[in-house]
Amino acid sequence: MSDTEHGPAGGGRGTIALPERVRSPWWLLTRRVLLAFGILVGTVLLVYLDADGYRDGGDPRNEISLIDAIYYTTVTLSTTGYGDIAPVTDTARLVNAFVITPARVAFLVLLIGTTLEVLASQGREQIRIARWRKRMGRHVVVVGYGTKGRSAVETLVNNGLDREHVVVVDPSPAGLAEAHADGLAVISGDATRAEVLRRAGTATAEQVIITTNRDDTNVLATLTVRQMNPDAWIVAAVREQENAPLMRQSGANSVITSSDAVGRLLGLSSMSPTLGTVMEDLLSYGDGLEVAERELLVSEVGKQPQRLPDQVIAVVRDEKVYRYFDPVVALLARGDRLIVVRPARELPWAPRPGTHNEDLATDED
Structure with a gap:
């Protein structure tokens, strides 16, 4: 929430x-509708501009009007093909074979592809979710x-x-x-x-x-x-x-x-702006100082927390937190974890730059 x-x-x-x-489905749908409409309009213009190459079997005058061109285009692109209007000249037939037929195929691909895309996207989403669950x-x-x-x-x-x-x-x-x-x-x-x-x-x-x-x-x-x-x-x-x-x-x-x-931070900033700035720095990431928890190195076992290169502020021993000055953690032991303050440019969770490959002093050693 x-x-x-x-x-x-x-x-x-x-x-x-x-x-x-992927892009928005509405964007994809709008693009496909516009492409289908473009194919429809282009085909209507081809037929109408070459109206003399077509004959209307149901019209004694055999004249092809704009309405006839729209009608012929829609039934042709949809593969209905009633046959009442047909190309009769070589030019019209070649245009139908090499222009209108590919346009018909593209038109059908757009219409069927949109439906398949919806179904396929649902299937892909289910596959993505199944793979995601396996990785979880x-x-x-x-x-x-x-x-x-x-x-x-x-x-x-x-x-x-x-x-x-x-x-x-x-x-x-x-x-x-x-x-x-x-x-x-x-x-x-x-x-x-x-x-x-x-x-x-x-x-x-x-x-x-x-x-x-x-x-x-x-x-x-x-x-x-x-x-x-x-x-x-x-x-x-x-x-x-x-x-x-x-x-x-x-x-x-x-x-x-x-x-x-937030109230404490506001109070500290009111009493001491510099102290408030330091506290805000510790709480923010990527600049200035960072607070991090890291494992103890083998070379640090038996040392005092104050003697380490990192600024240790607390020690975690047996899942209990001790302040660095607590007598219980006066000497560091295997299995301890350190809460440190360090520059943000260093790797927060690493032991120390230059010592990343040292052995860790865990209880299993």
């Missing part, structure tokens, strides 16, 4: 829509494609995630159009419905990001996702801090309070 939606009522049954790779697995499901959802996807993509491994769930036409414009697959429907989430492959998703603009919708979606996929990492947004505990109880692994975060 996009940020502008106001509840789950706008959902559907979960229609899958992959981003389009350990993907990311994003519920809601408003401002927060778009920012979350861009952050993931900028850090190496393929857009083909992102599925958006959003019931709004605006969210559908924006996600397609960004090259993402969309499940159009209400994310609080199990069937919609099932179509998004939530049961096999590695992560689910829930970013609708209503806390009650987020809670219900989180409950449904957790029931469907007990192992998924769920990140959910809430507008009010008081709803954060309820969101965690519903199964969210991480809860982001949007209104409080």
Whole structure:
């Protein structure tokens, strides 16, 4: 659900829509109609300009009028061919053989091709969806494609995630159009419905990001996702801090309070413009500073967090986060992960430029 939606009522049954790779079907249809009309008009002119080469068996005067030319053209191009009007001169017969006959074939191809294109496009879409489903697995499901959802996807993509491994769930036409414009697959429907989430492959998703603009919708979606996929990492947004505990109880692994975060940033910017600028820099991607999580290198085992080249601000040990100055992580151990601040020009998730090929100090070593 996009940020502008106001509840789950706008959902559907979960229609899958992959981003389009061709022109608008209306553009294609209009082009074909114009081509067919051009063939019709051109043939009428050929017959009318060579009216003396035709005879009308039903007209004692054997005169071919403009109406007769239109009539002859329509029955000829449609292969009806009543035979009441026929070419009698060599020129008219040659024109029919080498001009009007190919025009008839082209006319039929346009008419039949349009129908076949509609049927074939439906078949191709089903094949694309089937192939897409086979590629899905350990993907990311994003519920809601408003401002927060778009920012979350861009952050993931900028850090190496393929857009083909992102599925958006959003019931709004605006969210559908924006996600397609960004090259993402969309499940159009209400994310609080199990069937919609099932179509998004939530049961096999590695992560689910829930970013609708209503806390009650987020809670219900989180409950449904957790029931469907007990192992998924769920990140959910809430507008009010008081709803954060309820969101965690519903199964969210991480809860982001949007209104409080914005309020804190506004307060910091008011007290210290420079501090506000630094915080905004940390939250934005692609310039200045970045916050990233990386694995510990073998060469870093046994060292103090403060002694590493990267600016370590926290250490993750046994899935618990410790501040870099906490005595528990005074010396780094195998299996630790580091939360670091580094220049945006460096690879955010790599150990360090120049040391990308070093061995990682995991628990399996």
